[in-house]
Amino acid sequence: MAKFYGVGVGPGDRKLLTLKAVEILNKVDVVLAPSKGEGSIAYFIAKPYIKGEVVFLDFPMTYDTKRLKDKWEENAEKIRELLMGGKDVAFITIGDPMIYSTYIYLLRELEGFEIETIPGISSYSAAAASFNLPIAEGRQNFAVVSSDDPEEIEKILELFDTVVLMKVSRNYDTIIKLLKDKGFVGNLAIKCGHEDEKKTRNLEEFIGKKLDYLSLIIAKKEK
Amino acid sequence: MAKFYGVGVGPGDRKLLTLKAVEILNKVDVVLAPSKGEGSIAYFIAKPYIKGEVVFLDFPMTYDTKRLKDKWEENAEKIRELLMGGKDVAFITIGDPMIYSTYIYLLRELEGFEIETIPGISSYSAAAASFNLPIAEGRQNFAVVSSDDPEEIEKILELFDTVVLMKVSRNYDTIIKLLKDKGFVGNLAIKCGHEDEKKTRNLEEFIGKKLDYLSLIIAKKEK
Numbered sequence: 546m547a548k549f550y551g552v553g554v555g556p557g558d559r560k561l562l563t564l565k566a567v568e569i570l571n572k573v574d575v576v577l578a579p580s581k582g583e584g585s586i587a588y589f590i591a592k593p594y595i596k597g598e599v600v601f602l603d604f605p606m607t608y609d610t611k612r613l614k615d616k617w618e619e620n621a622e623k624i625r626e627l628l629m630g631g632k633d634v635a636f637i638t639i640g641d642p643m644i645y646s647t648y649i650y651l652l653r654e655l656e657g658f659e660i661e662t663i664p665g666i667s668s669y670s671a672a673a674a675s676f677n678l679p680i681a682e683g684r685q686n687f688a689v690v691s692s693d694d695p696e697e698i699e700k701i702l703e704l705f706d707t708v709v710l711m712k713v714s715r716n717y718d719t720i721i722k723l724l725k726d727k728g729f730v731g732n733l734a735i736k737c738g739h740e741d742e743k744k745t746r747n748l749e750e751f752i753g754k755k756l757d758y759l760s761l762i763i764a765k766k767e768k
Numbered sequence: 769m770a771k772f773y774g775v776g777v778g779p780g781d782r783k784l785l786t787l788k789a790v791e792i793l794n795k796v797d798v799v800l801a802p803s804k805g806e807g808s809i810a811y812f813i814a815k816p817y818i819k820g821e822v823v824f825l826d827f828p829m830t831y832d833t834k835r836l837k838d839k840w841e842e843n844a845e846k847i848r849e850l851l852m853g854g855k856d857v858a859f860i861t862i863g864d865p866m867i868y869s870t871y872i873y874l875l876r877e878l879e880g881f882e883i884e885t886i887p888g889i890s891s892y893s894a895a896a897a898s899f900n901l902p903i904a905e906g907r908q909n910f911a912v913v914s915s916d917d918p919e920e921i922e923k924i925l926e927l928f929d930t931v932v933l934m935k936v937s938r939n940y941d942t943i944i945k946l947l948k949d950k951g952f953v954g955n956l957a958i959k960c961g962h963e964d965e966k967k968t969r970n971l972e973e974f975i976g977k978k979l980d981y982l983s984l985i986i987a988k989k990e991k
């Protein structure tokens with residue numbers, strides 16, 4: 546039976562692919578990449594390692610859940626057809642497939658097929674490394690936050706000394722205010738691992754400005 | 769000037785090293801590996817990719833912070849000598865160097881030297897992939913917990929739907945009780961990515977038993 550792979554290609558630097566990811570991209574019959582947004586970045590990263598056919602899947606950039614769901618079902622159906630036809634298929638995703646990836650929806654739609662997930666370097670691991678900034682040590686805990694509910698974020702900032710805030714472009718100004726109120730210092734990474742990456746500890750600089758979608762903050766409580 | 773690298777070699781599967789980690793292990797003059805515990809696992813993983821000299825560092829397996837600190841300072845001094853002698857040096861660590869790694873102590877001791885950290889696949893990313901178990905999607909948050917304070921763990925379980933519990937061998941029975949009380953289902957991964965890895969959703973099976981140090985739980989709140 547043919548196999549479906551979910552392959553994490555890391556945050557942007559091609560050298561942050563794992564040996565296993567390269568092996569899978571080399572050997573599968575078909576590599577699937579979303580044609581727009583994050584998916585197209587995944588394709589850009591993975592491109593030099595792909596040997597087989599590339600099929601682009603169209604995903605609407607929308608928060609309309611009904612439209613999204615229909616499109617995902619349509620895409621899953623395409624994948625089922627490829628697998629039933631005996632083709633090994635890999636879906637590529639930036640970062641780690643199990644952390645905020647569209648691959649998660651496909652996983653559910655493809656239950657019953659043989660599936661293997663290849664973990665990838667997450668954007669916040671890469672950002673921490675690039676800042677030489679420890680995330681947690683010893684018996685410390687940390688939280689990774691994608692919520693845009695200020696009350697929820699506030700509660701989390703009260704309970705942790707290290708908080709990773711993902712995709713902060715959606716609610717940047719609110720987050721900066723919350724961090725300040727709760728005594729946190731932030732490290733902002735924009736497009737970490739990409740050629741045009743930016744890193745700064747001066748978070749005020751970006752208030753009121755349009756941030757790239759791939760922006761995250763590693764925040765540390767000031768002692 | 770010589771350079772100090774912190775290289776994450778991932779959780780255990782040699783194919784989960786990044787291309788970058790392999791490149792660094794190939795090119796540095798000296799690779800440093802702790803001679804006992806987790807460090808020796810890091811050496812076992814990295815071994816086939818090392819071209820230069822290997823120096824084993826002795827670290828006491830103790831919670832005596834004074835003894836630990838003295839030993840770390842002694843080890844940092846050895847590294848300084850190598851760097852001052854013009855040698856590029858890589859310290860290897862399992863998982864990701866910025867998440868619960870002994871590398872973090874060295875980072876602080878070596879301030880002023882040129883340092884580059886190479887991120888690695890964390891144990892929980894590998895475990896999630898191996899379970900085909902999503903950690904978080906959309907606007908969900910998650911917490912990574914290394915605390916052994918039951919009250920603190922309880923508060924975290926009240927605030928998150930996904931909680932990763934690291935190194936659960938220290939307080940396994942307490943954690944299992946807390947998860948049950950708070951309506952969580954756990955996925956236990958022991959030595960994930962190693963040849964003798966074990967995975968189970970039957971957490972009760974290990975109550976009262978000695979668990980390997982490299983054991984973690986990905987817990988999900990039951991809906």
